[in-house]
Amino acid sequence: MTRPHLVFNYTFHPVGQGxxxxxxxxxxxxxxxxxxxxxxxxxxxxTRLVRRGIDALQWQxxxxxxxxxxxxxxxxxxxxxxxxxxxxxxxVQVLMLPYVPLETRLTIAFEEGVxxxxxxxxxxxxxxxxxxxxxxxxxDTILLVLPSEGAGPEIPEGGRPPGPDEDGxxxxxxxxxxxxxxxxxxxxxxxxxxxxxxxxxxxxLPLRSFWEFVPxxxxxxxxxxxxDFGIEVRKWRDKxxxxxxxxxxxxxxxxxxxxxxxxxxxxxxxxxSLFLYGGPIYPxxxxxxxxxxxxxxxxxxxxxxPFADWMLFNDGWAWPSARGSVLYxxxxxxxxxxxxxxxxxxxxxxxxxxxxxxQVMHHGSEHNWHSGVASRIAPELSVFxxxxxxxxYRHPHIAVLRDFLAYGPIQANKDRGVSAGGILSA
Numbered sequence: 001m002t003r004p005h006l007v008f009n010y011t012f013h014p015v016g017q018g019x020x021x022x023x024x025x026x027x028x029x030x031x032x033x034x035x036x037x038x039x040x041x042x043x044x045x046x047t048r049l050v051r052r053g054i055d056a057l058q059w060q061x062x063x064x065x066x067x068x069x070x071x072x073x074x075x076x077x078x079x080x081x082x083x084x085x086x087x088x089x090x091x092v093q094v095l096m097l098p099y100v101p102l103e104t105r106l107t108i109a110f111e112e113g114v115x116x117x118x119x120x121x122x123x124x125x126x127x128x129x130x131x132x133x134x135x136x137x138x139x140d141t142i143l144l145v146l147p148s149e150g151a152g153p154e155i156p157e158g159g160r161p162p163g164p165d166e167d168g169x170x171x172x173x174x175x176x177x178x179x180x181x182x183x184x185x186x187x188x189x190x191x192x193x194x195x196x197x198x199x200x201x202x203x204x205l206p207l208r209s210f211w212e213f214v215p216x217x218x219x220x221x222x223x224x225x226x227x228d229f230g231i232e233v234r235k236w237r238d239k240x241x242x243x244x245x246x247x248x249x250x251x252x253x254x255x256x257x258x259x260x261x262x263x264x265x266x267x268x269x270x271x272x273s274l275f276l277y278g279g280p281i282y283p284x285x286x287x288x289x290x291x292x293x294x295x296x297x298x299x300x301x302x303x304x305x306p307f308a309d310w311m312l313f314n315d316g317w318a319w320p321s322a323r324g325s326v327l328y329x330x331x332x333x334x335x336x337x338x339x340x341x342x343x344x345x346x347x348x349x350x351x352x353x354x355x356x357x358x359q360v361m362h363h364g365s366e367h368n369w370h371s372g373v374a375s376r377i378a379p380e381l382s383v384f385x386x387x388x389x390x391x392x393y394r395h396p397h398i399a400v401l402r403d404f405l406a407y408g409p410i411q412a413n414k415d416r417g418v419s420a421g422g423i424l425s426a
Contacts, residue, residue: 364396
């Protein structure tokens with residue numbers, strides 16, 4: 001039998017009504033990850049839950065005070081409320097966001113009830129400016145994913161896995177566009193413009209030749225933004241974006257226009273959600289095996305006992321599967337067969353067939369789902385990250401849960417997280 005080469009881990013932290021997911025690639029006999037990532041970092045339950053997860057990540061990372069990839073799926077409070085704390089705790093190599101036009105970002109802010117004089121309003125006006133201005137933050141690259149269309153990236157051929165003593169993993173060529181190549185409101189940036197890149201459709205983030213991340217931005221919102229609102233936003237663009245301008249006045253004026261244009265029925269904020277597929281480049285490995293840890297209470301969780309260590313003490317306990325990839329959906333909509341078809345076409349059948357862990361859309365809301373989603377993706381493990389006791393949302397909804405009953409449904413709530421992982425053998 002071949003010797004396990006690397007250990008991979010997917011963790012869904014117990015943050016209640018929100019989402020804070022992380023993952024890592026480790027050598028089997030060492031604790032600090034060689035590569036790690038975070039997908040969303042927020043909650044509407046209690047900020048201490050997110051801080052607890054950040055503390056756990058710091059303990060697991062040891063002296064490696066770095067996260068290689070942070071992805072923010074969208075701009076809802078329960079997905080970004082912990083981002084400031086996260087960025088103050090870790091250096092970030094790549095911070096990835098969906099590209100969202102200024103008028104849509106402002107629509108989301110007003111739907112969220114963000115007041116023009118609230119400091120978080122600056123995030124919606126200019127997320128790059130806001131994130132890079134956080135005291136103590138250090139971000140190497142901010143990557144904006146352009147809307148995804150048609151067939152996505154081809155399946156990589158794979159290559160040589162990393163040697164057992166190789167220390168650092170890194171992204172391959174991303175083939176991005178610069179701010180100068182893409183005409184967007186970030187052209188107003190000065191000191192931070194060199195940090196901003198755009199990922200065109202059909203591109204992935206290869207980790208050398210043995211792992212890949214594929215983002216999917218289904219930002220099909222053109223028909224939801226009244227044309228008059230977009231025109232008004234462009235009139236106020238300079239005051240919003242140029243340093244020293246009266247941003248507060250512009251936001252107040254636009255908030256009034258928004259109220260007149262939209263009323264109270266718009267649902268733009270969750271329709272934008274950056275999906276993210278992550279997994280091995282299968283031809284590079286002789287064996288990929290997904291294992292599952294028990295559903296631990298937080299104080300015994302693999303978030304505090306790294307998966308590499310857990311597996312050493314529990315070698316052989318598993319329900320092994322060759323489906324070793326993960327699919328994060330944030331609050332994305334798969335509410336119609338057409339939306340699901342677009343996602344599956346972009347990711348391609350092979351990636352879906354290797355998806356073992358699925359983060360169920362929008363905490364299990366029936367508004368983001370249609371019957372049959374579960375069987376078409378068919379994961380081994382379906383993670384619902386929510387607070388079932390929350391009287392306002394009551395996620396997951398029973399119809400969604402029933403759809404996933406045959407696909408390993410499991411709850412990450414305020415007290416218990418979910419962890420799964422596996423091995424890659426060369």
